[in-house]
Amino acid sequence: MKIRDYIESGAIESYVLGLAKPEEIKELEVLMEQYPELKEAIDQFSTELEEQAFNNAVPPPAFVKQKLITELGFEKASITAESPMVVAYNSNVENKPLEANVQSLGRWRLIAAASVILFIASCAANFILYNRYSSANARYQAILGERNTLQASNQFFQTQLKDYQSASQMMADPTFTIVQMKDPANKQNNMTTVFWDNKTKDVYLMANKLPLAAKDKQYQLWALVDGKPVDAGMLDPACTSLCKMKNIPRAQAFAITLEKQGGSPVPTMAELYVLGSI
Amino acid sequence: MMLKQRDQGAFTYLYDRYSGSLYSIILNIVPDRDLASDVLQEVFVKIWKQIESYDTIKGRLFTWMLNVARNASIDAVRSKGYQKSQQNRELTENIYDAGGSTEINTDRIGLKKIVNNLKDDYKIIINLSYFEGYTQDEISKMLGIPLGTVKTRMRSALIQLKQVIK
Secondary structure (H helix, E strand, O other), X not given: OOHHHHHOOOHHHHHHOOOOOHHHHHHHHHHHHHOHHHHHHHHXXXXXXXXXXXXXXXXXXXXXXXXXXHHOOOOHHHHHHHHHHHHHHHHHHHHOOHHHHHHHHHHHHHHHHHHHHHHHHHHHHHHHHHHHHHHHXXXXXXXXXXXXXXXXXXXXXXXXXXXXXXXXHHHHOOOEEEEEEEOOOXXXXXXXXXXXXXXXXXXXXXXXXXOOOOOOEEEEEEEEEOOEEEEEEEOOOOOOOEEEOOOOOOOOEEEEEEEEOOOOOOOOHHHEEXXXXX | OHHHHOOHHHHHHHHHHHHHHHHHHHHHHOOOHHHHHHHHHHHHHHHXXXXXXXXXXXXXXXXXXXXXXXXXXXXXXXXXXXXXXXXHHHHHHHHHHHHOOOOOOHHHOHXXXXXOOOOHHHHHHHHHHHHOOOOXXXXXXXXOXXXXXXXXXXXXXXXXXXXXXX
16 A cells, blocks of 8 residues: 555544544554654644634633633632632522512622722722822932931031131140241142141141142151151041141151152152241 | 643643634534533543543644544533433524524534535535544435445545645
8 A cells, every 4th residue: 555545545634533443543553653754644634623723713601711720629719718608699599589689689789889989999099199108208218318418518517617626726826836838839829737736746737728639649748857858647638627647746847749649758849839947 | 741730820721722722613513502611611621631641642632632522522412411402492492582592603613614615415424424423334324325435425525624624
């Protein structure tokens, strides 16, 4: 037998549609193992049949799916919850006369309608209230942020004020030697002031006017002792008013140079910004 | 295979994908929509419980399900209860018509629609064998034609059917 002839004999269709007799099924299944083209033809007809059925599908009523899900035990919890209600409702229906049923049905409808309306109204109210809550919350957050900023700047001003107060006290205090330091070239009107405690020999520096140092640079204070420069400390860029420097027991003059970050052992005279002698 | 895991997700997938196709074939055999819905439910329970017996080597899943649906539908039509209800229906036909029947012409949907386009000789053979489940012997006796003729017509009918399904 030629397999082509067999394929075209209607045997495939008969097999796929379930019309074949047991002996025909057996024969075909044996042949299928030998001839891949037979298997291919079966697959092809099955696929065509499936597509045809797919294109002509009729949607079944929705309750069938729900019934199946219940019947196959996917929703055990909901069955037990629902059944008493169903029983109660049924017995109710059986015992009362028809008219009463209709009346109670009408009432139930009314109640159902009322609860739907109430539910929708409550949803709407929730929505509105939630929107209000959101905007109020956003405003509250903004105000909170503003308050924190204000508090921070307030603190900043307080420290600055305290520094200026102590500076003005030093100026009035006779135990302090005040050294005015000026720009030797007088190019940029740079000006700083050193407050030098005569007793403790502590040195305080106020940078009244100095250009902003570059990131990798830092101002360094020098004390000139017998013609030699002695390191008197680095000017902290974070210090905005009166800055405590190193203790200097003896000096004739003070100078500030711009040095590399962290300072240098010897001042770079080309970068001399201010100078003041006692 | 996913379907053999037997969870609700797998079942929902199976149902959503195939229920329409299977309902269509069931309606071809069981024209009463209410009964067809019952059969569909029964078919999916069967499919779900017997999915182990489906052999992927022998054919496509849909082919197997289609056969389950066809057999269940023919069984339903042949059951004593259905025969009785059909007799009663004939008596109360007028009432049904007055109340607006749930029935549609199920000859115009699915596979039956295609079969109805075949030659009369072929149509009757396919209807009796495929949709009503009679054997070739029975058909031969019912139509009063030789078994050999039934076989030849059946063969030609199936070949034609294949052509029109394409």
